[in-house]
Amino acid sequence: MSVATNAFLDMLAAERGAAANTLAAYRRDLDGAEEAIGDLASVSREDVARLSAVWSGLAPSTVQRKSSALRQFFGFALEENWRMDDPSGALPKPAARRPLPKVLSHDEIERLFSTAEDEAASDRPAAVRMLALLELLYGSGLRATELVSLPLAAVPRDAPFVTVMGKGGQARMVPVSERAREALSRWLKVRQETDSKFLFPSRSKYLSRVRLFQMLKELAVRADISPERISPHVLRHAFATHLLEGGADLRVLQTLLGHADIATTQIYTHVDAARLVALVNARHPLAQTRTSD
Known part of the structure; x- marks a missing residue:
């Protein structure tokens, strides 16, 4: 070199x-x-x-x-x-950009959660754990590795945040919704007593990414959703997309997702073009001036 x-x-x-x-x-x-x-x-x-x-x-x-x-x-x-x-x-210019991740609709998300909540009503540890995992994937936009490797000490007590160790060893604070906190509380009540320091322990160390993939696909089948359409990354993308659709600022989204570069967030998120046009027409100062005239 x-x-x-x-x-x-x-x-x-x-x-x-x-x-x-x-x-x-x-x-x-x-x-x-x-x-x-x-x-x-x-x-x-x-x-x-x-x-x-x-x-x-x-x-x-x-x-x-x-x-x-x-x-x-x-x-x-x-x-x-x-x-x-x-x-x-x-420099060579690639023929095409990488495809955007698959996007789940709001209806599919509702069906997924409805199935998980119905199954967790039995208080079976596996079902309660699945609900807690789902809440953190979609509710906080965690990466699969960030989620399965969460330490037990990361569970929020007073503050509605969890500290996540992201790519490159960079820590960030991620908000945890009331729903997710409730699901975690239920999980801790049925979680088997163990010396493991991880929130989602397994016999090896902690729940593997492969097993998380399998569990999500199995849940999708029970929710009448094609298993090919779902993965931890798809839920992370749904988190970003639906927040952006709801009016979240791109810089805020960058922080929540743990992206070092805003360009990554722009590529990662998928926004309906019609919504962007409507946003410009509704929020641009010149549009407001014309309306007032």
Whole structure:
């Protein structure tokens, strides 16, 4: 790896606080590009254009990620005088962006919760646990790993928040609804006594992500919803989409989801175009001026 690319990685670690996994991913992408076309601090625009052929067999999402890494490097190199030009315009442009996650309708969410609540009425531990998991997935937008690895100490007592350890070891405060707090309280009453420090323990350590996937799909079948339409990520996306539809600010949503970059939130959320048009017509100052005239 060249001196310039090492300097770029050092900057990511020092100034942006990039996690080890993030740095490793950038290193792999930059290493691969340098193996293909040479030192990124001195390659020409024509060299960069050759990456289209080198990456031709890769998925569009992978090309997009690699191009993003190089684009950031070239911007850094220009600012730090490693280069006198920015050849990023010659980077491959993926044919399509990654598809948005599947979206559950409000009716499907209601059916899912209705089924879970009916089953939890029996106070069977497995059913009560399922309801608590569902409330936290949809009510707080937690990632699957964040949810299953919650420590027992994370259960809110006085404050309606739970501290979650997200990607890159970044902690964030996530609000917990009254419904979710009630479901957690019910779960703690039937949770088997154990020395485990985790909220959702299992024989190995804590409930696995794979088992969470299975439980959700089984619940979907009982709620007359196609199991292919549901996963922890789909519920997280539904949380974001439905909040945005309800008028939540995008920056607030970014914080709730634990996204480091607002661009990730913009890609992740799916908003009805008609609702956006109606919002502009109703809220834009000029629209209000015309109405008052």
